Amino acid sequence: MRDAKDPATVQVIAPNFKRRLSGVTSTVFRLVPFQARDLNVVVAGPVVPEGIPQIRLRDLVLMPRHGPDGPRVWHARRNVEMLGGLALRALGKDLRLLFTSASQRRHTGFTKWLIRRMDEVVSTSARTAAYLERPSVVVHHGIDTATFQPPADRAALRSELGMPEGPIVGCFGRIRAQKGTDLFVDAMIGVLSERPDGGAILLGRATSEHRSFQQGLETRIAAAGLSDRIRFLGEVPVGDMARWYQALDLFVAPQRWEGFGVTPIEAMACGVPVIATRVGAFEDQVADGVTGRLIPADDLPAMAQAIRDALSDRPRLARWGEAARAHVLGRFRIEDEAAALNALYRDLLRR
Numbered sequence: 001m002r003d004a005k006d007p008a009t010v011q012v013i014a015p016n017f018k019r020r021l022s023g024v025t026s027t028v029f030r031l032v033p034f035q036a037r038d039l040n041v042v043v044a045g046p047v048v049p050e051g052i053p054q055i056r057l058r059d060l061v062l063m064p065r066h067g068p069d070g071p072r073v074w075h076a077r078r079n080v081e082m083l084g085g086l087a088l089r090a091l092g093k094d095l096r097l098l099f100t101s102a103s104q105r106r107h108t109g110f111t112k113w114l115i116r117r118m119d120e121v122v123s124t125s126a127r128t129a130a131y132l133e134r135p136s137v138v139v140h141h142g143i144d145t146a147t148f149q150p151p152a153d154r155a156a157l158r159s160e161l162g163m164p165e166g167p168i169v170g171c172f173g174r175i176r177a178q179k180g181t182d183l184f185v186d187a188m189i190g191v192l193s194e195r196p197d198g199g200a201i202l203l204g205r206a207t208s209e210h211r212s213f214q215q216g217l218e219t220r221i222a223a224a225g226l227s228d229r230i231r232f233l234g235e236v237p238v239g240d241m242a243r244w245y246q247a248l249d250l251f252v253a254p255q256r257w258e259g260f261g262v263t264p265i266e267a268m269a270c271g272v273p274v275i276a277t278r279v280g281a282f283e284d285q286v287a288d289g290v291t292g293r294l295i296p297a298d299d300l301p302a303m304a305q306a307i308r309d310a311l312s313d314r315p316r317l318a319r320w321g322e323a324a325r326a327h328v329l330g331r332f333r334i335e336d337e338a339a340a341l342n343a344l345y346r347d348l349l350r351r
Contacts, residue, residue, distance in 0.1 A: 098344070122137050174210075200231070
């Protein structure tokens with residue numbers, strides 16, 4: 001582990017106990033390098049990519065009781081990580097416990113019990129905060145706007161990626177009903193059946209329990225004769241994601257339910273307008289009629305019509321794209337998220 005830090009110097013630990021890639025995991029891996037520019041923040045987990053400040057899992061037990069300036073902050077984002085912080089505190093480690101909640105549903109009794117034992121709680125949106133039974137600090141997720149930015153030459157990029165002629169609409173994320181993948185596919189079958197050009201791409205993985213769901217969608221696409229225009233591309237390396245956003249004319253976030261969800265702001269940072277359902281934090285992210293459109297959740301006719309309307313007015317689509325980039329720069333930079341959390345860490349360390 002070339003990026004392993006001396007545990008005695010660590011001020012903040014961001015545990016990530018999940019091996020498989022998830023939205024929470026991506027948030028931790030994306031954010032910590034920015035936070036570590038200002039504080040000694042590290043990740044502790046079973047699988048941490050190189051280039052991210054980290055300590056070994058065994059160091060959690062072996063590290064000195066106190067940090068370099070007294071206590072350390074333990075920033076959990078899952079139940080198992082809150083439990084880990086409580087266990088380490090029981091072993092005598094001087095920890096200030098922080099939990100970030102992105103969920104927009106009532107918590108179980110066990111989760112509420114864990115949250116009550118945290119020293120501070122962060123919510124990723126005001127809607128998320130409303131589901132908590134204690135005060136929280138709202139800190140929106142941010143993205144790296146230097147990575148997610150408009151392309152120098154979209155036409156050349158689309159040619160390189162093998163895109164068809166005409167407008168390209170994207171939908172990125174896990175392939176499952178909760179994410180509304182079926183709504184997007186059905187909407188695009190309707191839209192593309194009416195026009196001779198254009199296409200849709202879906203990036204993301206279907207886990208084993210959702211593979212039959214994806215196969216059913218592929219069958220519907222084939223029956224419509226659109227297999228060459230609506231394509232499932234699977235997962236791509238995280239470092240390549242920006243290129244696929246940059247190739248789009250329009251992005252659709254069709255979720256039936258979401259915690260926060262960063263795909264709309266990643267798309268907008270690349271100058272791509274967004275149609276999103278009114279779930280999660282999407283109403284905070286998308287400025288309706290300015291950077292795209294907001295539509296009701298689980299409403300296929302509304303989604304299909306919003307896509308048709310967006311693609312039918314190319315000048316407006318271009319205006320939305322320009323406004324989208326400016327909107328993200330003003331509200332959703334990862335540097336601002338890192339600074340807000342680091343300020344909260346410092347406050348906890350002083351307590």
